[in-house]
Amino acid sequence: MTDEKKKEAGYEHKILSFCCNWCSYAGADLAGVSRLQMPANFRTIRVMCSSRVNPVYVFTALERGADGVIVTGCHPGDCHYARGNYFTRRRQALLEKVLDEIGFDRERVMLRWISASEGPEFADTMEEFDSTIRSKGKNPLSEEVFL
Amino acid sequence: MKEGHKGLGVLMDAPDGPNAAIREMLRKGHEGGACDAILVPMKVPSGDSYMHVLVEDVEMLDRAAPISPILTVQGAKAVTSITRRGDEGVCIAAVMRPCEAEAVIELRKLFQVDLGHITIITMDSPGAVPLQEFSRDPEEGERVFAEALAKWDDSAMRPICQTCEKSNSAVGDLHLGLRGVEKGKILLIPQGEKGLEAIAKLGLTPDHPIDEWKQASDKAMARKRGTRKSSHEDLRKRASGPGGLLDLLGACINCHNCMRVCPICYCKQCKFDSPELRNTSADYLDRADRSGCLRMPSDMLLFHMGRMSHMVLSCVSCGACEDACPTGVPVAQLFSLVAHDAQERFEYMPGRSSEEKRPLVTFQFEEFSEVED
Amino acid sequence: MTATITIDKPLDEGVRTLLRTMLEKGTVRAVLTLRRLEDGGGVAHCLVTDPAALAEAVPLIPVMPAQGGQVLSHLTQEEPFKEPVAAVVRPCEVRGFVELIKRNQAFGDNLVLISPECPGVFPVQRASGDPMDDDIDAYWRSTSEGKGADGLRPVCTGCELFEPVGVDMTLRLVGRSDLDKALTVRLDTQRAEDMVKDLGLGKAKEDGKDPKGLEALRSARAKGRADLRAELDFTGEDMAEFSRTFGKCISCHACSKVCPICYCQMCYFEARAAAAGPAWWRNDLKRKGATRAPPGTVFFHVGRLLHMSISCVACGMCEDVCPVDIPIARIFKKVGEAAQEVFEYVPGRDPDEDIPIRTFVEDELHEVER
Numbered sequence: 102m103t104d105e106k107k108k109e110a111g112y113e114h115k116i117l118s119f120c121c122n123w124c125s126y127a128g129a130d131l132a133g134v135s136r137l138q139m140p141a142n143f144r145t146i147r148v149m150c151s152s153r154v155n156p157v158y159v160f161t162a163l164e165r166g167a168d169g170v171i172v173t174g175c176h177p178g179d180c181h182y183a184r185g186n187y188f189t190r191r192r193q194a195l196l197e198k199v200l201d202e203i204g205f206d207r208e209r210v211m212l213r214w215i216s217a218s219e220g221p222e223f224a225d226t227m228e229e230f231d232s233t234i235r236s237k238g239k240n241p242l243s244e245e246v247f248l
Numbered sequence: 249m250k251e252g253h254k255g256l257g258v259l260m261d262a263p264d265g266p267n268a269a270i271r272e273m274l275r276k277g278h279e280g281g282a283c284d285a286i287l288v289p290m291k292v293p294s295g296d297s298y299m300h301v302l303v304e305d306v307e308m309l310d311r312a313a314p315i316s317p318i319l320t321v322q323g324a325k326a327v328t329s330i331t332r333r334g335d336e337g338v339c340i341a342a343v344m345r346p347c348e349a350e351a352v353i354e355l356r357k358l359f360q361v362d363l364g365h366i367t368i369i370t371m372d373s374p375g376a377v378p379l380q381e382f383s384r385d386p387e388e389g390e391r392v393f394a395e396a397l398a399k400w401d402d403s404a405m406r407p408i409c410q411t412c413e414k415s416n417s418a419v420g421d422l423h424l425g426l427r428g429v430e431k432g433k434i435l436l437i438p439q440g441e442k443g444l445e446a447i448a449k450l451g452l453t454p455d456h457p458i459d460e461w462k463q464a465s466d467k468a469m470a471r472k473r474g475t476r477k478s479s480h481e482d483l484r485k486r487a488s489g490p491g492g493l494l495d496l497l498g499a500c501i502n503c504h505n506c507m508r509v510c511p512i513c514y515c516k517q518c519k520f521d522s523p524e525l526r527n528t529s530a531d532y533l534d535r536a537d538r539s540g541c542l543r544m545p546s547d548m549l550l551f552h553m554g555r556m557s558h559m560v561l562s563c564v565s566c567g568a569c570e571d572a573c574p575t576g577v578p579v580a581q582l583f584s585l586v587a588h589d590a591q592e593r594f595e596y597m598p599g600r601s602s603e604e605k606r607p608l609v610t611f612q613f614e615e616f617s618e619v620e621d
Numbered sequence: 622m623t624a625t626i627t628i629d630k631p632l633d634e635g636v637r638t639l640l641r642t643m644l645e646k647g648t649v650r651a652v653l654t655l656r657r658l659e660d661g662g663g664v665a666h667c668l669v670t671d672p673a674a675l676a677e678a679v680p681l682i683p684v685m686p687a688q689g690g691q692v693l694s695h696l697t698q699e700e701p702f703k704e705p706v707a708a709v710v711r712p713c714e715v716r717g718f719v720e721l722i723k724r725n726q727a728f729g730d731n732l733v734l735i736s737p738e739c740p741g742v743f744p745v746q747r748a749s750g751d752p753m754d755d756d757i758d759a760y761w762r763s764t765s766e767g768k769g770a771d772g773l774r775p776v777c778t779g780c781e782l783f784e785p786v787g788v789d790m791t792l793r794l795v796g797r798s799d800l801d802k803a804l805t806v807r808l809d810t811q812r813a814e815d816m817v818k819d820l821g822l823g824k825a826k827e828d829g830k831d832p833k834g835l836e837a838l839r840s841a842r843a844k845g846r847a848d849l850r851a852e853l854d855f856t857g858e859d860m861a862e863f864s865r866t867f868g869k870c871i872s873c874h875a876c877s878k879v880c881p882i883c884y885c886q887m888c889y890f891e892a893r894a895a896a897a898g899p900a901w902w903r904n905d906l907k908r909k910g911a912t913r914a915p916p917g918t919v920f921f922h923v924g925r926l927l928h929m930s931i932s933c934v935a936c937g938m939c940e941d942v943c944p945v946d947i948p949i950a951r952i953f954k955k956v957g958e959a960a961q962e963v964f965e966y967v968p969g970r971d972p973d974e975d976i977p978i979r980t981f982v983e984d985e986l987h988e989v990e991r
């Protein structure tokens with residue numbers, strides 16, 4: 102894709118966020134009720150545990166045109182299913198490695214731990230990821246016909 | 249049979265070859281509202297193959313190759329993938345070879361496609377280059393195909409194409425006649441209501457007699473029927489007698505790829521891939537004991553015979569199976585031979601008409617008394 | 622020091638002698654080996670219970686008509702063998718089998734694994750008829766010299782794990798000057814030593830020093846691996862090169878069906894493709910103006926990489942069957958090894974080692990917590 106197209110004027114990027122029910126989703130909620138400033142470009146899918154997010158789902162979103170995907174979960178040790186997020190971390194490591202190897206910008210995916218009480222952290226994270234993705238522009242896969 | 253062309257077609261200019269003319273026609277059809285999207289083979293970015301692409305943005309049609317040198321994914325599979333769950337009223341013009349179109353019609357009878365809004369466009373097919381040959385050397389493949397198309401000489405095309413008796417049959421709602429047509433022209437032949445409707449939307453009037461095309465086609469197909477007969481005889485000889493069939497299938501590694509690329513084998517879970525055919529270790533040992541030795545993965549012959557019994561009445565002899573066989577088993581030729589015999593028995597022609605019932609889902613009270621004891 | 626026995630017959634004949642003796646003496650109930658099919662000249666894995674049927678066995682013929690690990694899984698998926706069964710399989714087939722055991726798709730009990738130091742195999746197309754005759758002498762000559770033979774599948778030329786692990790007997794082939802006369806079998810387990818004791822195939826001796834050729838092949842393979850890796854360059858941010866490579870993929874999924882690791886009865890990607898409705902392609906049309914049909918070709922390959930490359934044993938089976946010559950095994954080997962390195966995992970090394978994505982360490986991988 103050409104650079105001009107990437108930075109296409111007025112392109113509104115799309116971010117998908119997976120939030121675990123017990124911590125991050127509650128954190129998002131808190132950010133919401135506290136009326137913290139947050140970017141409007143992300144859509145959230147609530148999952149019971151971050152470990153419910155198979156790397157294939159993340160890639161599905163990318164293949165279907167999302168410009169960035171963020172997975173959030175409880176801090177290590179705090180997972181409500183005791184060990185889920187340790188598996189999440191391994192999957193993320195696998196995902197990032199595979200993306201690296203096949204030549205896809207792995208900065209379009211991100212993993213972060215956010216607890217139920219970390220409303221401001223949730224807002225900051227979204228702000229940070231949003232600006233990363235904004236500067237990267239359109240996901241090149243979203244316009245590739247031969248996928 | 250739909251026919252409906254009343255012996256008349258539309259003679260279209262094709263100064264830059266048939267592909268350019270067909271692209272132009274598709275573009276016009278899209279602009280004129282004859283369709284919302286077009287399904288057509290397109291050269292892939294790496295330039296070493298062709299794939300069916302559903303196009304809405306007609307600017308992309310430049311890369312389309314309506315008459316492509318190879319058959320990759322069987323066109324009927326492409327149509328299934330789009331319409332299996334309904335088409336939401338999107339009108340699609342689908343360009344494909346006659347054997348692909350016939351498979352679409354069979355799949356319609358098997359409830360795997362929705363033809364409600366699809367207009368099928370077929371063309372006289374010069375045959376296709378063997379897929380594996382093309383993959384190894386695409387440039388040479390292109391050259392071989394261009395020559396076959398220019399001379400209508402199928403001797404370098406797939407074996408199954410050389411014996412194909414419907415390479416020139418007007419299967420689609422619109423058929424593009426290329427043979428026996430004035431140089432630099434192609435003949436657009438409408439079939440049935442959909443065809444006439446499409447022609448009308450293209451703003452064309454069928455006014456050109458199709459006789460010459462018909463004669464040329466009939467002649468070509470008669471010649472092919474001859475080739476077919478002798479090749480079937482050869483194959484029948486090879487396949488008969490003890491071990492004959494096993495001999496033909498000798499190279500088979502039981503990978504089931506032939507089944508997976510076959511348009512008629514649409515089942516999500518093939519019986520021959522299912523746990524039903526798996527045994528316990530003790531059972532496998534028992535089976536080995538019977539002849540001292542059991543080939544693994546087991547049931548190779550059962551797979552082929554079983555598949556045959558399941559689908560051969562609908563086999564359209566497209567050759568996709570043989571193209572995808574990693575070990576060069578003449579599997580399409582074998583299936584085509586059996587298909588020929590079986591279909592003849594029921595006077596059935598797959599893909600002839602979507603109204604015709606598949607032989608095994610219908611019957612007459614008085615028939616086949618010879619199989620009754 | 623482990624023990625070896627020497628059978629005074631070479632190669633296939635030597636292995637046949639070993640297998641026949643085991644079968645005749647009742648040491649094993651059956652053997653699994655490659656065998657020529659009387660009928661068509663093809664080669665297939667056969668479960669042999671009658672010693673006479675071993676006459677056509679070609680245990681060392683350099684082709685892989687199916688992945689031996691997958692075959693062993695078919696045999697033992699439901700229950701283990703109750704009596705000893707010997708199987709001659711290549712090192713990558715053993716590794717595939719071990720990965721299947723970890724996935725509860727096979728039982729290793731009572732299996733006596735016999736595996737060669739593997740000189741590599743030719744493409745599977747060469748299994749039918751007998752087009753290998755011309756090359757087979759050269760193949761064994763190269764092996765005895767510790768060189769890679771010509772005409773091997775590319776993925777074999779970069780295989781560094783050609784010496785079997787976790788087996789009962791190793792057929793020592795590489796770098797041996799007496800290959801045309803005798804077969805040296807190393808007994809790697811106590812079970813093997815006990816079994817061989819009663820076979821009358823000669824007394825076990827201490828294993829000698831590794832021949833020079835073995836070291837030579839090790840370095841040749843290391844170089845081969847580096848070359849293979851250098852050939853595939855997908856670096857970039859838009860996946861363009863990777864996608865281009867799969868432009869000609871016909872989505873037949875043969876690569877997955879013959880893969881020992883892809884054992885799933887119903888592959889996720891096939892189920893999903895079958896379930897995709899018009900919303901799928903309409904969304905594509907809106908974004909791209911066009912879409913490939915059927916959809917999801919590249920997605921399947923990336924998805925498969927995410928599902929199973931962590932366990933890819935680089936057996937090359939997938940590439941062998943790809944009808945359009947995509948270097949699929951080389952790709953999976955390269956990406957798989959990269960993923961495996963993250964977890965210091967070698968698939969098939971040890972049945973007791975957990976698959977990395979099924980286990981974890983509390984204090985690790987902090988670089989992915991951004």
Ligand code: SF4
Pocket residue numbers: 499500501502503504505506507569572573574575576577579
């Ligand atoms: S594709 Fe070829 S090798 Fe595979 S099962 Fe069919 S005939 Fe046998």
Ligand code: SF4
Pocket residue numbers: 506509510511512513562563564565566567568569570579580583584
């Ligand atoms: S069996 Fe082979 S030739 Fe017949 S329809 Fe299927 S793929 Fe085509």
Ligand code: SF4
Pocket residue numbers: 877882883884885887888889890924925928929
């Ligand atoms: S790709 Fe995934 S779902 Fe499909 S067979 Fe392989 S492991 Fe199973």
Ligand code: SF4
Pocket residue numbers: 717876879880881882883932933934935936937938939940949950953954
């Ligand atoms: S992906 Fe290919 S090389 Fe890897 S284990 Fe599967 S078949 Fe073997």
Ligand code: SF4
Pocket residue numbers: 869870871872873874875876877939942943944945946947949
């Ligand atoms: S075997 Fe080859 S053509 Fe078939 S799905 Fe795999 S990569 Fe694609």
Ligand code: FES
Pocket residue numbers: 121122123124125149150151152173174175179180181182185186
């Ligand atoms: S419940 Fe939050 S990460 Fe598992």
